[in-house]
Amino acid sequence: MPVKTDAIGKQWPAATYEVGAEKIREFADAVGAGSDVHRDHDAAKSAGFRDLVAPPMFCVVYSARAMGPAILDPDVGINLAAMLHGSQEFEWDEPVCDGDVIETTATCKEIYEKDGKGFHVFETRSTNQDGKQTVKGTWTNIVRGV
């Protein structure tokens, strides 16, 4: 059965995430990001950040809210039980700090079939309350046995 490609170009409503200090600390602990700039307001400010700063990969926390509806959308038609996370790219710009409000929009960029597998490529763009882009993500999910 060929993959459905109707969803290419579809964009989902922006998802908002409010960044908090304890969530940054919890995430920094879980990934082992040891720097004080992720834990101490003063250390972050004296290193030149607006406030306590998130590790780069914190982007998965605030982007996930935008990716959820995209992956679950019946128009995309992903069989979740057969889905693998194939590849991932992030490009970072403005750092994300305590108190930021991040809006993320997901777009379906590509859907194609190769070697009996479905490839679903999504792009997320996240911006902060000042309109500055914090990260652009490219998420490639592979569905086996399409």
Next chain:
Amino acid sequence: MADLKDLKEGDSIPELKITPDKYLPHRYAGASGDFNPIHIDPEFAKAVGLPGNILHGLWMMAQVARGNAQLAGGDPRALKRLSVQFRGMGFPEQELVISGTVKEVSGDRVVIDTVAAQGENQVIRNAQAELSAD
């Protein structure tokens, strides 16, 4: 970030070694919001044909990010881009080794090819990190 500027093409970066404990996937699930049971429930994982609960791919990617960011003293501004391919399953209580080689140096930008492996099992391949010393 003087260290970054000293890097030359072909240089190896210092290895980062980390052994995630049995409950690390639970803590990362809470921190990230990804509670997929294949990561935190060994019985569920076995029921769907896996050897046991597996590490979150994005946690392993975070270790690749950390292995590269340590070249800039852990400064979160240094990492400009990271792309990875997930090619294997990672497991708790096994050492994960992040290693890399400098692919390209141009101006203040450094591109590093990175691999994450548990023994012979390369869980992340063809990872490419771009760091900037600016």
